[in-house]
Amino acid sequence: MEENQNNMEDLLLAYYEGQGTEEERARVESWIHESEENHQIARQVGMLCLATDTLKMSEKIDTEKALKKVKRKITVQKRIIRWDWLERAAAILFLPVLAALLMEYWVHRDNEIQMLEARTSPGMTAKIVLPDSSVVCLNSNSELRYPSSFRGEETRKVELQGEAYFDVYRNPDKKFIVSAPGKTQVEVLGTSFNIEAYQEEPEVTVTLVKGKVVFGYNLSGESKRISLTPGQKVIYDVKNAAAKLDKTSCLVETAWKDGKVIFSNTPLKEALHALEKRYNVKFILNNPHLDGAFTGTFTNQRLETILEYFRISSAIQWRYVDSHDKLNQRTEIEIY
Known part of the structure; x- marks a missing residue:
């Protein structure tokens, strides 16, 4: 039993780091859907992956001092995650951005839904796991705002300024909506796509890797919608409220998330x-x-x-x- 748990831990780590075979990814997704408990464990492992990624990018943190503070607050209810790996991730939980991201996991507070915010510094990227297990890779100098829970809402809404790659967890009962600068938004159910929407840039670009998305914008007070299929991207001119569709291999637009x-x-x-x-x-x-x-x-x-x-x-x-x-x-x- 313990061997199976350790094996699933390794598969989860590979899954959130974008590694593993298609068969292994399918196995992880099937395991996540088996129970709410598995779903919650997967979310926590995803957040710890983010913590580890950030640790690798920061060499000035007193990890031993931070670790002692965190150890006094953390209660592990299920030992699917080996403690030695947890220590490495927990050591940086006092970074400002992670303090907000991990609040709902490490601090037992009331059930009030809060807006969380993740930001990346120029030249750096980060991975965020949303409350519904959707995974977001945030590019340099970008900002993502999202609720601590999607419960009680008819849709899953997040706000983006900058660039991000979304791998959205499919839920036919709740659309996933990304609001972006230029009064634009992207609606999906479950799919993978890239959005580049920096506040100061003249264009918003949405690239669809798989699934289906609908790009929405405003033209002279009238709502316009464009459906994309895989291998297409829409380039929206914010100033002139003009959109055009192009074909793409998606490699150029999404390469940044793989470094x-x-x-x-x-x-x-x-x-x-x-x-x-x-x-x-x-x-x-x-x-x-x-x-x-x-x-x-x-x-x-x-x-x-x-x-x-x-x-x-x-x-x-x-x-x-x-x-x-x-x-x-x-x-x-x-x-x-």
């Missing part, structure tokens, strides 16, 4: 935009006549290596420049 940057005949401006998010820099394009398209896959390469690839394969040059804005925390790079 990659993929270009497939990608125009220069789009390529620079992707690098800005990944490396937390700002490009200054001083020559509007520069163009070109790039193809390649990059994982752990330094930014300078990628820019040298651009220089060699096209006519562009680049250099670091001193920022005149002392409040600007992003490194500026001139493209000429």
